[in-house]
Amino acid sequence: MPLNRAVPEPTIARLALYLRSLRLAQIEGLETLSSADIEARTGISSGQVRKDLSYFGEFGKPGLGYAVTPLVDRIAHIMRLDRNQPVMIVGAGNLGTALAGYTGLHESGFQLVAVYDNNFSKIGRRIWDLEILDIEDMPAINASMSVEIGIITTPAPSAQMVADQMVKSGVRAILNFAPTRVSVPRDVAVRNVDLTQELQILCYYLPPSATTEEMEA
Template sequence: MTGTRVPTPTLERLAIYLRVLLDAQEAGIQTLSSQEIEEHSGISAAQFRKDLSYFGEFGKPGVGYSVPDLIQCIERILHLDEEQPVLLVGAGNLGAALVNYPNFKAHRLRIAAVFDNNYVKIGRPFGDLVIEDIARVKEVNAKIGARLAIIAVPAHAAQEVADMLVEAGITGILNFAPTVLRVPPHVHVRNVSILQELAVLSYHAVEQSVAYADGQATRGGKDGV
């Protein structure tokens, strides 16, 4: 698959289809129509068919898509067909939520080690793991060989952690810290910004309420404000 780069929006949709398909598999469902995938993914059936056509021929007319076949195909594209170890940095509340997150396993993702720089925490159990010193991340990952890591530390510490992860061979970082990380071009970062999401929602939520109040006022014969 090297060379034919899959565009990121397509990858994002493939990840959504995969979740829908894994849910279906767990529910014992063997085939899904593109219409059913639309219903569960929120992505149109047309887009789904277009995305899949990019990778070859799938689905049988009148029968639908084989759930296990499609899972296998998408897992192969996303390189989730083998277990992917993931390093977690930050043994706080968010780290605890991640290490106990029940849905990683179905995606063949496994938090293989957890790190912190707090000497009170290092050596303590954390989920099924023991918290290790972030200073040892390169040494530890020489054995694990993880390419993926999650940063769940405060913003002021995130860049230093990112540098250490890159040095340890990590090429994909999921960053929860509200800061922009500087990484070499071969490293991909995806940011989860809770504040940014809430700020966008704040705009929509209030505009919506104002629009609604305007509508009410207009219906009541008053001027909209």
């Protein structure tokens, strides 16, 4: 009877890492892995591994470790990755088109089933094998498609409008690539991926150059 309440978010992020790593181990034919083995493969400490897994039950055997295949299945089930998840992309620009063609999506259990845009010169054209749909039609189309995961790849000024349209259409989880925060109801999950923010953070950690030293002096 696992008490799912209050699982730390970093634990969920690491669960995804364990899953990827364990699937590689599965391919290598390994049947059992100790938390120390998982540490060696992921860089996450064995104690952390055990703590993370313990939020969801007792999956290991003292003295032996974890049976790989059952553990993969358990994590996949916990994360709802044991079924094919349909996904929509809104914004058929460079990034949206690139993501639509990304094979990793399918390999990770996601299936892109719709691409939307608001630009009439794009609507009706095809991206890979999908027709670009009119964002205005999303509520009607999604009534039958029931896609719950949406990816925003529009410019920042459109992002809020797109998020609103998604929520209206039944989307419950949003991955936002637009460099702006979007407001959604509390029961809709949002994660932001902000490329320029990441680059800016990296800049800060760049070692001081000779030029910089000069400037500070």
